Amino acid sequence: MADEASAPLVGAPSFPLAELRINAASFAAFLERVLRAPETGERLSVHFATAHSVVEAHGDPRLQAALAAGIVEPDGMPLVWVGRRSGLAVERVCGPDFMPALAGAGVAPGRRHYLYGGAPGVPEELAAALTARFPGLLVVGMESPPFRPLTAQEDDEMVARINAARPDYVWIGLGAPKQDLWAAEHRARLDAAALLAVGAAFDFHAGRRRRAPRWMQRTGTEWLFRLLSEPRRLLGRYTRTNLAFVRLVLADRRRSGRDRSA
Secondary structure, three states, X not given: OOOHHHXXXXXXXXXXXXXXXXXXXXXXXXXXXXXXHHHHOOOEEEEEEOHHHXXXXXXXXXXXXXXXXXXXXXXXXXXXXXXXXOOOOOOOOOHHHHHHHHHHHOOOOOOEEEEEEOOOOHHHHHHHHHHHHOOOOEEEEEEOOXXXXXXXXXXXXXXXXXXXXXXXXXXXXXXXXHHHHHHHHHHHHOOOOEEEEOOOHHHHHHOOOOOOOHHHHHHOOHHHHHHHHOHHHHHHHHHHHHHHHHHHHHHHHHHHHHHHHO
């Protein structure tokens, strides 16, 4: 289970959504917090959540506990809109944007990065792309784990390898919810200041997948770009997820209305 330091700071802005609390600190403020974590002693577990994450956690107590043990960032625009409706100045903090931002900011203080995840060859391509973009970036380890679960011995050896490399940040690209569960399960065993479950950021920055145009990211229509790219795989999933997310938001509003009238 994640260290208590992973929980949102007391007094830090956040808002409830279903059974989760979503961090509402600005992108810049959260970036500064993660950048300083090696000095402050925080041991963070960071999850970049979409509407799909919220829906999955609602029906999965184990995933719900994993997300609640760390810091949940509003990766998807629907989460941002919910937060803004509650009166907070919520900004989108998504993994594919946060990875290069932290990589660039961490060059001067010598932050060390470990890349864990992606298909064979992806961590190497990602490391090459990031170091080309940010000269001086320290990538101290990378590996693409097998798709199957690791044995207990393999898991122990993996933890030992990561700790021996002394990273400040472990980037996890295993796909949701696997990466979120992995972060929660390994937080106490890893010495890094932050574990960051960023999923598709590996493929985007390695050049394996195209990301939606910036205007679609800003307007919350990035899902449409993905749907048009993979209609057979995503149509049913997006329909079910979007309807379930709307139901959860409406249920939250009804509860909030009852609380105010009580």
